[in-house]
Amino acid sequence: MSTTRTRPPAPVPAPAPLPNPGTVLADCWTMTRRELVHWRRRPVQVVMNLTFPLMMLVMFVYFIGGGMSIDGYEDYLVPGMFALTMAFGLESTMVALTQDLNKGVIDRFRSIPMARSAVLVGRSAHDMLQSALGLVVLVLSGLLVGWRWHGSPLEVAAALGLLLWLRLAMLWVGVYLGLVAGRPEMVQAVQILVWPVAFFSNVFTSPSTMPGWMGAIADWNPMSATARAVRELFGNPVWGGGTWAAEHAWLLALAWPLLLLAVFFPLAVRRYVNMGR
Amino acid sequence: MTDGDAILVEGLRKEYGTKQALSGLDLTVPNGTVQGLLGPNGAGKTTAVRILSTLLRPSGGRARVAGFDVAAEPDQVRHRIGLLGQHAALDEELSGRENLEMFGRLYHLGARRAAARAGDLLERFDLAAAGRKPVSAYSGGMRRRLDLAACLIGSEHRGGPRVLFLDEPTTGLDPRGRGEVWSAVRSLVEGGTTVLLTTQYLEEADQLADDIAVLDAGRVVAQGSPDALKTRLGADRIDVVVRDPARLEAAASLVGMAARAAEVSRDTDRRLLSAPVTDRMAALAETVRALEAAGIEAEDIALRRPTLDEVFLHTTATTAPTAATATAPATKEGTA
Numbered sequence: 052m053s054t055t056r057t058r059p060p061a062p063v064p065a066p067a068p069l070p071n072p073g074t075v076l077a078d079c080w081t082m083t084r085r086e087l088v089h090w091r092r093r094p095v096q097v098v099m100n101l102t103f104p105l106m107m108l109v110m111f112v113y114f115i116g117g118g119m120s121i122d123g124y125e126d127y128l129v130p131g132m133f134a135l136t137m138a139f140g141l142e143s144t145m146v147a148l149t150q151d152l153n154k155g156v157i158d159r160f161r162s163i164p165m166a167r168s169a170v171l172v173g174r175s176a177h178d179m180l181q182s183a184l185g186l187v188v189l190v191l192s193g194l195l196v197g198w199r200w201h202g203s204p205l206e207v208a209a210a211l212g213l214l215l216w217l218r219l220a221m222l223w224v225g226v227y228l229g230l231v232a233g234r235p236e237m238v239q240a241v242q243i244l245v246w247p248v249a250f251f252s253n254v255f256t257s258p259s260t261m262p263g264w265m266g267a268i269a270d271w272n273p274m275s276a277t278a279r280a281v282r283e284l285f286g287n288p289v290w291g292g293g294t295w296a297a298e299h300a301w302l303l304a305l306a307w308p309l310l311l312l313a314v315f316f317p318l319a320v321r322r323y324v325n326m327g328r
Numbered sequence: 329m330t331d332g333d334a335i336l337v338e339g340l341r342k343e344y345g346t347k348q349a350l351s352g353l354d355l356t357v358p359n360g361t362v363q364g365l366l367g368p369n370g371a372g373k374t375t376a377v378r379i380l381s382t383l384l385r386p387s388g389g390r391a392r393v394a395g396f397d398v399a400a401e402p403d404q405v406r407h408r409i410g411l412l413g414q415h416a417a418l419d420e421e422l423s424g425r426e427n428l429e430m431f432g433r434l435y436h437l438g439a440r441r442a443a444a445r446a447g448d449l450l451e452r453f454d455l456a457a458a459g460r461k462p463v464s465a466y467s468g469g470m471r472r473r474l475d476l477a478a479c480l481i482g483s484e485h486r487g488g489p490r491v492l493f494l495d496e497p498t499t500g501l502d503p504r505g506r507g508e509v510w511s512a513v514r515s516l517v518e519g520g521t522t523v524l525l526t527t528q529y530l531e532e533a534d535q536l537a538d539d540i541a542v543l544d545a546g547r548v549v550a551q552g553s554p555d556a557l558k559t560r561l562g563a564d565r566i567d568v569v570v571r572d573p574a575r576l577e578a579a580a581s582l583v584g585m586a587a588r589a590a591e592v593s594r595d596t597d598r599r600l601l602s603a604p605v606t607d608r609m610a611a612l613a614e615t616v617r618a619l620e621a622a623g624i625e626a627e628d629i630a631l632r633r634p635t636l637d638e639v640f641l642h643t644t645a646t647t648a649p650t651a652a653t654a655t656a657p658a659t660k661e662g663t664a
């Protein structure tokens with residue numbers, strides 16, 4: 052630091068670097084890295100996050116599946132659980148974001164000339180990485196409880212892609228809700244409300260066994276669309292069907308997340324940018 | 329505004345719902361100076377700092393920092409400022425070094441330069457030994473020093489940030505930590521950095537600031553150099569220490585008459601009388617004469633400038649009593 056100069060120079064013409072794609076990417080990566088360093092500091096939480104879906108899988112396959120004594124229930128349920136886990140990712144995104152926003156460090160991020168988008172993009176890149184890893188653990192757990200896929204490698208890859216596509220959409224719903232909630236109390240409400248959404252779907256049973264209106268909701272549930280589409284791609288049984296939504300599951304599995312993204316991504320970004328109002 | 333002003337604030341307003349946090353703040357801070365912002369809890373100090381550092385949008389008025397409008401050109405402002413907020417702005421889970429490197433990268437120093445500068449700053453702020461520990465294990469003073477280092481990592485190559493905002497930088501620090509922060513601030517000012525400093529400690533403003541603005545209920549109620557403030561807002565005072573506590577009351581009325589003061593404050597524990605004066609020499613001479621004539625022995629008689637505490641209490645007297653408890657009066661005085 053210079054101590055020879057006692058008066059500052061006249062204001063230099065602004066070296067205001069326009070957001071160049073390289074620095075934006077670099078900032079996003081810096082923010083993703085920050086989250087990954089956190090893993091090192093909370094190994095227990097990381098292990099818990101990864102094993103929670105396994106626990107759910109075991110519970111549903113052996114307790115509920117066992118109780119219903121349906122042959123091959125795991126082949127029906129496991130892909131549904133994949134979709135459910137991806138959709139529930141909304142919660143973890145929301146929790147992490149509200150916790151982050153209540154920390155002072157966000158003030159520094161907002162007061163330095165980094166890419167505005169990096170905080171949210173870093174969050175989503177990290178959450179996608181975590182979910183991809185979670186999905187691998189979940190697939191292995193599925194194999195462990197007796198689930199098998201019968202599709203071609205390409206179909207399996209497409210199924211995994213559709214699952215992550217749903218996760219990405221739910222991620223931005225989570226980001227938006229996290230920004231709106233602001234406080235951890237609101238998170239609990241969402242954590243409870245996701246359960247009815249989960250049961251009004253084809254994850255556990257076929258919508259055709261539900262009362263009419265309930266079945267319709269379950270049919271059109273974004274989670275159902277993804278679940279049915281990946282069941283088809285994995286070559287696993289799909290029950291019921293006959294409705295338009297069921298017949299065009301793959302289309303809905305693409306369109307629903309796209310719609311959610313189209314709505315919640317701009318909402319979330321605007322909310323974040325306007326945080327100081 | 330002239331090129332010589334680092335901060336220019338005009339009629340700045342901020343409402344939270346119906347609550348007026350700032351109600352028409354005006355302030356001009358010339359380049360290279362230290363501006364103190366003094367005020368009781370809730371006066372609007374943090375709100376002002378957050379608006380000037382682009383974290384908060386004003387409801388009205390305008391503010392320019394380092395030549396740029398904070399609302400219209402926030403990114404330009406961000407390139408030229410450092411912010412030490414009221415609460416530490418650090419990632420608690422990362423180590424001190426990881427924090428500095430992360431902020432260095434976000435200032436686009438590149439990985440290698442960020443690492444080198446993080447090392448330098450850890451040395452400079454005496455944190456090298458704790459550099460690898462997570463911040464959650466740091467003491468309050470260490471956290472504050474790291475926070476200050478983080479303010480500098482982006483712009484030190486240009487001689488520190490152009491404008492540095494310090495929101496209660498030493499609240500909660502022990503005297504040693506306070507001294508360290510003060511000397512760091514002084515060396516930055518030598519390098520040409522303009523500083524806006526909010527504080528609850530009058531001594532701190534007195535020590536560091538070239539100019540002090542007293543804030544109350546969202547606007548400036550008094551402003552000037554520490555000396556000018558003392559002169560303008562509090563008259564000079566005469567202090568008399570009486571030897572015999574039994575004669576304190578008698579002495580008080582004599583001092584009151586001699587100094588032509590409406591009220592004389594008494595501190596019975598210290599046998600101290602204190603009264604404002606207008607004509608210093610006449611008051612001194614008359615007090616001495618009157619006490620002698622009455623046969624009251626004085627241990628000490630002195631003329632003095634008011635302390636900043638007295639100025640502060642006087643100018644912010646309109647607000648809730650919390651204003652008084654927020655300050656730590658240097659002299660204990662009971663008012664008659």
Ligand SMILES: Nc1ncnc2c1ncn2[C@@H]1O[C@H](COP(=O)(O)OP(=O)(O)OP(=O)(O)O)[C@@H](O)[C@H]1O
Pocket residue numbers: 344347348349367368369370371372373374375376414
């Ligand atoms: N987010 C907010 N929502 C509502 N009111 C707020 C908010 N932030 C501040 N206020 C109010 O605005 C006023 C000014 O607050 P500010 O934090 O600027 O005061 P301060 O001078 O920094 O006080 P302190 O010395 O306690 O830090 C206070 O009355 C406060 O209650």
Ligand SMILES: [Mg+2]
Pocket residue numbers: 373374375414495
């Ligand atoms: Mg404050």
